[in-house]
Amino acid sequence: MEFDESYYKGKTAVVTGAASGVGLALIEELLAYGAEKVALADFNKENLEKHTARLSAEYPGRVKGILCDVTKESEVAAMIAGAAEFFGGRIDLLVNNAGAGLMGLFVAPPSSVSIAEVKGVKIQTNSDWERAFALNFYGALYGCREVIPVMRRNGGGQVINVISGIVFYPMAYQTMYAATKSALNGLTLSLRYEYWDDNIKFNSATPGTTATGIWGDTPAPQGAQTPKQSARRILAQASRNRRVIFGDDPDEAGAKNCFHPDYEEIPDTYLLEVARARRGGEIRV
Ligand SMILES: NC(=O)c1ccc[n+]([C@@H]2O[C@H](COP(=O)([O-])OP(=O)(O)OC[C@H]3O[C@@H](n4cnc5c(N)ncnc54)[C@H](O)[C@@H]3O)[C@@H](O)[C@H]2O)c1
Secondary structure, rough: OOOOOHHHHEEEEEEEOOHHHHHHHHHHHHOOOOOOOEEEEEEEEEHHHHHHHHHHHHHHOOEEEEEOOOHHHHHHHHHHHHHHHHHOOOOOEEEOOOOOOOEEEEOOOOOOOOOHOOOOOOOOOOHHHHHHHHHHHHHHHHHHHHHHHHHHOOOOOOEEEOOOOHOOOOOOOOOOHHHHHHHHHHHHHHHHHHOOHHHHHEEEEEEEEOHHHHOOOOOOOOOOHHHHHHHHHHHHHHHOOEEEEEEOHHHHHHHHHHOOOHHHHHHHHHHHHHHHHHHHOOOOO
């Protein structure tokens, strides 16, 4: 995807969930486009240290790793303050990217349903729901709340909140994922207009189906793109301040028909096929 990479030249950027996958690729692309300084925030200490050291060797003085569990408001506050300090007071871009896929069963299934046997799939309790919202929703909310005053003080900035194609095509056995990412999309698109006149841009971004650790032990679906492809497409569309950024073509196509009453047969047919395949034990997307 061609775009003017110089949009990011000289900018400062912090990315959460940056120690692997899409988040790490966003950091690498930003540095390659000439970002002045970047901060990687993640709670995986080993990966964080490894990638911070590797990137610092390549870009001396321009990279900082910040250990941060985004589900803890105080850690997000400290992370934003630490990034601002490293950047000399200014944060141009925050990407709230940390998140997880959260597959599971809404209630206990009848014995004929074999998905219960699929590794890692469990019946989701209230505490699972709370943890899901803590990570996929509140983590980003805390980031937005902390960064807005910093950006306002400096005359503006940009926040990209990473949602998922599941917002537009909510799949069976992923109720927690669909609900948390839909909530995050709602938050983001409201903030977009609340802070437009403060020159703070808000964008929702789906990464598209991307081969990362999010798939766990299951192989990424055939045709999944690389994290670099996803990151480049997100940053290209963010440079144009797109309201919702679609990380791949299927996400963009799906969003065109998902909620339109004239086309409801399309998502109904597809999502029912996915649900039945998953019910039979096949993890289809
Ligand atoms: N890969 C895909 O196909 C895909 C599709 C749609 C949406 N997404 C979204 O993209 C984002 C990035 O996911 P990914 O695919 O790169 O997965 P990933 O598992 O490779 O990366 C997630 C990163 O988030 C970090 N993280 C998890 N919990 C954290 C916490 N509490 N605090 C701080 N960091 C935490 C992990 O350590 C990891 O480095 C997620 O929000 C995910 O929901 C991914």
